[in-house]
Amino acid sequence: MMLKLVNKNVIERFIDVRDRTIKIIESLEPEDMVLQTESFVSPTKWHLAHTTWFFERFILKKNINSYKEFDKSFDFLFNSYYNQLGEFHNKNRRGNISRPTLKNIINYRKYVDEQVVNFFVRNEVKKKFEFDLELGINHEQQHQELILMDILNIFFHNPIKPKFQSKMTRSKTNLSHEKVLKIPDTDFVYGANNKIFSFDNEKPNGLMKIEKFEVQTNLVTNGEWKDFIKSGGYVKPEFWLSDGWDFINKNKIDKPLYWINEEQIFTLNGISEINDNEPVSHISFYEADAFARFCDKRLPSEFELELILSKNPINGNFLESGFLHPLGNLGNEISYYGDLWVWTNSNYLPYKNYKSFKGLFSEYNGKFMCNQFVLKGGSCITPKEHIRASYRNFYYPSDRWQFSGIRLVNN
16 A cells, blocks of 8 residues: 655655755854754754755665765765664764865755655656655654754853744733543554554554543643742652652753743743743653642653544644744643643553564664653644654653653543
8 A cells, every 4th residue: 555645746745845944944044053062962954964865875875876976975974873874973973063064065955855856757666765755754854843952952052042033922811721631431543544654663553441531631831830840849859750850950950941040931032031821841751740740640641642632633833833932722722732742651662563664764763762751742843744643752751952841631
């Protein structure tokens, strides 16, 4: 069965997604795109090159015997973690790659884009390679989100705190209503819809008996987080997992990552007053779990969230909205997608009878199934087309630079 591609010819989607990446970085200067502020952050220039390398290495070099590489050194510089391809540059030192220049990387993108389009236009058996291209498109969409995550961190470390963009969010008076969604006992078939693209970690389908539960329709807000802080949330060990308690004390953590203080926050729109009604963001799993304990509630399982997502339309605050900041529900408008990736209490593990992608793609997801937790639902910087109910994002419990938040389940 061939995959059903979303409303467009796969080549048109390839061009659209590649163009969107360039549009995302339009406001950046070359100096912005070479910095690496943390080991988990990559320079924008590296993202631009790596996503291009992905298409070159896994489509062009793989299928065209006479293909001429743009630059042979790029196989070492811009491979991320594919050990089967040999050695690659230390990920902690991507900010050291001052050369090749940004101009050269942009030319590299143009060269590879043209080669990919020509390959699929002239190749009579292009259906054979369609999955590889679809995977590359989804990989690029993941890096669109990573570019914005990383540039937020880079600008946050800049003493003058520059803006990535200037866009108004909602006023402080906009408040969503407190609501609870009740889910009855359900026999739920989880996992990917096999008629559309999905990653290997979303497969195979399985049956899960989910006991009835009640979930908050709103994400936890900044105002609620201020109450947590004022009540001693960061200084009372009874709320914390042992590893979490060690983590916040070792790193002197007493507030969400991009809070400057309890009144100001740094966002892609610059420094602004904290809106108490907006969802609290850039929270680690440790913090999410501690807050749930503080509230005498719990985090949802990935299957509980997937059940909810599967029954609701994919609407919400995504990359396309342009806010690049979580807004929360407004009045009776309730969405379970977008705004923030929601932490679950589920370890990132393979489903029963899981099989990784074949060949080099076997390293895409499966080898990371250790010591991480699943997040669901997408964020305000996730492309809407990229998300689905079965999508399993994953981060280490200490990670905070992603756009992550909390949706609580009543005990």
